[in-house]
Amino acid sequence: MxxxxxxxxxxxxxxxxxxxxxxxxxxxxxxxxxxxxxxxxxxxxxxxxxxxxxxxxxxxxxxxxFPGIVDAHVHFNEPGRAEWEGLAHGSLALAAGGGTCFFDMPLNSEPPVLDAAGLRTKRALAEQLACTDFALWGGLVPGNLDKLAGLRDAGAIGLKAFMSDSGIASFPRVDAKSLYEGMKRAAKLGLLVAVHAEDDALATQFTAAQRAKKKTDAKAWLASRPVEVELAAIRQATEFAGETGCALHIVHVSSPEGVALITEARAQRVDVTAETCSHYLLLNDKDVAKLGAPAKCAPPIRDEKRRLALWDDLRAGQIHTVGSDHSPAPPDLKTSPNFFEIWGGIGGVQHGFQLLLNACATTADRDFPLLAAVLARNVARRFRLDSRKGLLAExxxxxxxxxxxxxxxxxxxxxxxxxxxxxxxxxxxxxxxxxxxxxxxxxxxxxxxxxxxxxxxxxxxxxxx
Ligand SMILES: [Zn+2]
Structure with a gap:
């Protein structure tokens, strides 16, 4: 009750x-x-x-x-790239899909949120434009260590770092040293760090191998970011979290192997949680080949066996939150015949979550409570909003x-x-x-x-x- x-x-x-x-x-x-x-x-x-x-x-x-969905992972891209989505459109689409709260990522807004002033600017805009409640991520990039305390004081929900190229010049990836130092600082400040876990060197190598074969289709692109790319980064980030005592959230975990690494780290008392996204639970690599640009994201969508294994992990409580990683772009960036050139990112904030409910429609008694945990309660808890959000209770x-x-x-x-x-x-x-x-x-x-x-x-x- x-x-x-x-x-x-x-x-x-x-x-x-x-x-x-x-x-x-x-x-x-x-x-x-x-x-x-x-x-x-x-x-x-x-x-x-x-x-x-x-x-x-x-x-x-x-x-x-159903509890209002708390989506800890969206890119509404305002200020600076409102024409890609914007806070008004994004929050309305979220609400149309049952969401009541979003956490906006520090990119691809321009400038990205790398200091307190950037956070306050975005906050003021969202207070005018968003129709749901919201929290804001700050960025962790090389060179902004001295801005982290300001971000914390301005109310950042956590810090986001990219371990591989983000595709946005103003949001450089963290090198190992910056990540380590950033996590040390974040731990002292009581800030959680979230990472996009793909190893840059490995991604570059696998990409070069595909390009050398002159392959540019969706299949080649999927092959350019195999699971190993994700695992190497998760290993490094969890190791750093263990050493620094920093709370770590691995966003968009795409593979059961990645979940297993996080489960192992937790057994070693590392404070780490796993987020996956609705598209990894709903789509497989064959869908990507069929759908093309709308299904391109990084890390990429995996094969059917892995998709089903992620559902097992979800039911076993080894995946803690599910976000949308809603990351849209204008049509002209989604049209290249070369799959490598297409801007990555999936627009799933409106339908991703309801399709998870749909996938569980015949097992609602068992699975809707699970979804209430990973879409609302667990998110609110992990990000310390649970005195107000995430649960239908007095x-x-x-x-x-x-x-x-x-x-x-x-x-x-x-x-x-x-x-x-x-x-x-x-x-x-x-x-x-x-x-x-x-x-x-x-x-x-x-x-x-x-x-x-x-x-x-x-x-x-x-x-x-
Ligand atoms: Zn993202």
Missing amino acids: PRKRETLTPVEPETLDLIVRGGRVVTPDGIHAVELGLLEGRIVRVAESITDPTHAELDAAGRYV GMDADFCLIELGAARKITADDLWTRHKISPYLGRPSRVRVTDTYVRGRPVWADGRVASGAPKGQFLRPITT
């Missing part, structure tokens, strides 16, 4: 703002036939039947009440979405709320429909449409104890 607050003295029942009735409420420990009572943006009652007076009711009969922010399971329907470009209508999921059938999304008790997405008068997003910083 969702936890209940003890009431020591009887109080006059307050008039609630909203009661969500009739839904099946999903928490990591199960699915519960309970009602939620909301007041001033929070859940204040969880009970089988709420009799308090209320200003309004929301009928969730026949639907799941005292928490009223962030939730309503999920309907109906007849399968194909996803079309018209469904997309992203700036560019590019997605690897177009044409894919889904039984899941996100009908409503509420952020702090107010609708952002209602009855399958953008809600009018939606509130603006609030900036979130990790809670320090």
Whole structure:
């Protein structure tokens, strides 16, 4: 059962703002036939039947009440590259897919967030433009060690570093020394470090080998970034985390071998967690060959055996969070006949998560609670937002979405709320429909449409104890 607050003295029942009735409420420990009572943006009652007076009711009969998804990994690219996505489009697409909170990466916004001033600039923009709550990553690059304390004080949710070329000149990859020193500093500051774990030297070698063969198709590109590239980087990063005591989050782990390395490191008491992304759980290498540009990302999508093994790891609790790594680009950057030249990044913030729910539609009783953990509770916990976010329980922010399971329907470009209508999921059938999304008790997405008068997003910083 969702936890209940003890009431020591009887109080006059307050008039609630909203009661969500009739839904099946999903928490990591199960699915519960309970009602939620909301007041001033929070859940204040969880009970089988709420009799308090209320200003309004929301009928969730026949639907799941799922915790608002906390997506710790998006690239909305504003300021500087708003034409690639932007905070307004990105957050709306997130909300249309059941998300209530995003953590924006320090790139590909321009300038990237490498100091407190950069973070404040992006924060001010997001406070005007985002329709969901948000947190902001700072960057860890060679030469910005003395900016990390400022980033922490400005409220960065963590630091992101690239161990291979990011493709963005203003966001250079970290060399081993900068990563080590950065993690040492981050540990002192109480900041988590997230890494894009691909070994640059190995990626360069494998890429050169493919180019020498004059192969430029999707298959050649996949071969240019084999699992070994990821494993070498994970080994180094976890070793550094062990030595420095830094909290480490390996983003977009694409292979079960990568998960195994993280599991081993955890057994050695390294403070490391694993994120995978919806596309690694939904697509395989054959899909990449078929779909082309919309399915290009790094590390690349792996074979079917590995995709299925990632689901096993997820169910075994060895993958802690699932993010979208939503990283769109304009159509002209996604059209080269040479797969190596196509800008990488998958636009999955709107449909990736609901397709995970769809993949579990027939095993909802067992798997929806698991998804509530990896899409919301675990994320909030890892990033120290769990006093407010990630769980449908009394005292928490009223962030939730309503999920309907109906007849399968194909996803079309018209469904997309992203700036560019590019997605690897177009044409894919889904039984899941996100009908409503509420952020702090107010609708952002209602009855399958953008809600009018939606509130603006609030900036979130990790809670320090
Ligand atoms: Zn990313």
